[in-house]
Amino acid sequence: MAYTLEQLRGFVAVAEELHFGRAAARLRMTQPPLSRQIQKLESGVGVHLLDRDNRRVSLTPAGEAFLVEARRMLAIAESAPELAQRVSSGYYGLVRLAFTSASTFGILGRLLNELESRLPEVHIELFEMVTREQVAALAAGDLDLGLARPPFDPELFESRLLHREAxxxxxxxxxxxxxxxxxxxxxxxxxxxxxxxxxxxxxxxxxxxxxxxxxxxxxxxxxxxxxxxxxxxxxxxxxxxxxxxxxxxxxxxxxxxxxxxxxxxEPVELHLLWPRQSRNPALPRVLAALEHLMP
Amino acid sequence: MAYTLEQLRGFVAVAEELHFGRAAARLRMTQPPLSRQIQKLESGVGVHLLDRDNRRVSLTPAGEAFLVEARRMLAIAESAPELAQRVSSGYYGLVRLAFTSASTFGILGRLLNELESRLPEVHIELFEMVTREQVAALAAGDLDLGLARPPFDPELFESRLLHREAxxxxxxxxxxxxxxxxxxxxxxxxxxxxxxxxxxxxxxxxxxxxxxxxxxxxxxxxxxxxxxxxxxxxxxxxxxxxxxxxxxxxxxxxxxxxxxxxxxxEPVELHLLWPRQSRNPALPRVLAALEHLMP
DNA sequence: ATCGACTGATACCTTTTCGGTATGGCCTAC
DNA sequence: GTAGGCCATACCGAAAAGGTATCAGTCGAT
Structure with missing residues (x-):
């Protein structure tokens, strides 16, 4: 590998301070390893990024250009874990939801409005499928949640009665x-x-x-x-x-x-249906948000 | 630091192969250190990115989201050195050019056309300044090249006669x-x-x-x-x-x-003027491109 | 001109980290 | 049940990182 994120942090600090000592202090380290980091970075990039003439540190034009890229990388490096954590907690996320065409006229609109207002960060992808197709897609992991009609295999699926009608x-x-x-x-x-x-x-x-x-x-x-x-x-x-x-x-x-x-x-039942082994962290949140729509 | 680019490369490889052994082979390493890389990455990010149940490797939703960010970082990490090298070689670059208002009517347009056709990757930033202001800005490093009239201090500046007229x-x-x-x-x-x-x-x-x-x-x-x-x-x-x-x-x-x-x-002279200590790698290329405009 | 203060580079040491080999645990397939 | 595949762990030697001490060049004050 040419260089490391650590080196990029060092470079950005030096570029901002234009002073190795202060940059090192900001990074909670001493100056010599920081000098070495910069040297390694420069050799990795293949270009001198800083002019340092024993009294004054300045960015070369290549350094200016590289600084922009370095900041972009570090910005992503910093934000990416938070993003992953939000997805993992179900705060962000994607739920692939299937519905039978009959439910279009009834509960589907209410359900989507409910989700949009309660979980605006969760994106819902919609698929129209008959129950049999939903069951297959849920089992294959191509779907997270179904709006379907019984019966279901309780080994593989969990379900909740969502709506019944005459x-x-x-x-x-x-x-x-x-x-x-x-x-x-x-x-x-x-x-x-x-x-x-x-x-x-x-x-x-x-x-x-x-x-x-x-x-x-x-x-x-x-x-x-x-x-x-x-x-x-x-x-x-x-x-x-x-x-x-x-x-x-x-x-x-x-x-x-x-x-x-x-x-x-009211014999006609519509159920929420999802695979027991689902790992989608947004699914529990979606189910919780739909809790009070259920009878 | 939370994680390294090396770990990101490992993660992307595993995410693409969904197999530690093959991913390790692609990275020219053995499988155990790759497993450790992923473990460290996950602990650094604070989230499980991969589900691995001893037979099958799959991305978690958080892993899917993080993979996108990881790819972005690696793409920048790969392209940034090339960018810096192009800037350093003067292929890309920015030249801040000042001109006196009188030169606007004569040679400036031709000069800019010449640069645009010969060095399309070099961006020219224009400033209108009288000679005295140009000299000060060039000495201060706020300018790379001037279109100005003599006399100049030959200690600090280099110049070439660009144009003379009646x-x-x-x-x-x-x-x-x-x-x-x-x-x-x-x-x-x-x-x-x-x-x-x-x-x-x-x-x-x-x-x-x-x-x-x-x-x-x-x-x-x-x-x-x-x-x-x-x-x-x-x-x-x-x-x-x-x-x-x-x-x-x-x-x-x-x-x-x-x-x-x-x-x-033709006693009225217009000179190209630049500081001797200029470190702008695009400047020599610009001067070379303007060579045959000179008398 | 000389000296002291300051700054980045270098030398050298210690600790950490990394990758490799060997091996363990678990699951699937036959 | 056994063989093979796969990821994790244990352990080892090499590489790398960070720290302290010091060097070398520059600037400013005396």
């Missing part, structure tokens, strides 16, 4: 069911064409609805995975669809949302 | 002298009101003209120091003035320039 039936506003003045029951749907969740791509909703409402799979006319798609099809009069309550926020025209009687009042 | 008489274009079809002689001016150079502020021109043209000091109506001022006064019909030939470039309206017979054909 299941509603979306119908066209001129549909006869929209005229009923009472919560629906399964029997009301016995002949209705159903826009249903794909068993593969939206397993959570599929399993949930099947367990909550005894529907006739023979009525299913479309199997899709996105809530938005369902609402478009409902609006087009293709059938009726089960959607989480937060879908009402989307505001698709000519769609009405009807209550359904379910064994559990 | 002395002309500036008159209003409706002045009767403008109608003459021959060079003027002193006798022509015997009754003309003179706008003359200040003996204090423009000593060079004062002495030069007094030695070249026997003028009657009784005819002096104004004593000023700037050529521009003289031309304004001539244009206003206040009198006639001796000016260097380059003044014709200024283009003041209603001023004509007439030849004068002088013992020396």
């Amino acid at each position: 299941l509603l039936l979306a119908v066209r506003d001129d549909h006869w069911l929209a005229g009923l003045d009472r919560p629906l029951v399964a029997a009301d749907l016995i002949r209705e064409p159903l826009i249903f969740h794909s068993q593969q791509k939206a397993r959570y909703f599929y399993d949930l609805i099947v367990s909550m409402v005894p529907v006739d799979q023979g009525n299913v006319v479309h199997a899709v995975s996105q809530v938005m798609t369902m609402l478009s099809l409902v609006s087009a009069g293709r059938g009726v669809a089960f959607v989480p309550a937060s879908a009402t926020r989307i505001g698709v025209p000519h769609v009405a949302y009807l209550e359904i009687l379910t064994p559990i009042e | 002395l002309l008489l500036a008159v209003r274009d409706d002045h009767w002298l403008a109608g003459l079809d021959r060079p003027l002689v002193a006798a022509d001016l015997i009754r003309e009101p003179l706008i003359f150079h200040s003996q204090q502020k423009a000593r060079y021109f004062y002495d030069l003209i007094v030695s070249m043209v026997p003028v009657d000091q009784g005819n002096v109506v104004h004593a000023v120091s700037q050529v521009m001022t003289m031309l304004s006064l001539v244009s206003a019909g206040r009198g006639v003035a001796f000016v260097p030939a380059s003044a014709t470039r200024i283009g003041v309206p209603h001023v004509a320039y007439l030849e004068i017979l002088t013992p020396i054909e």
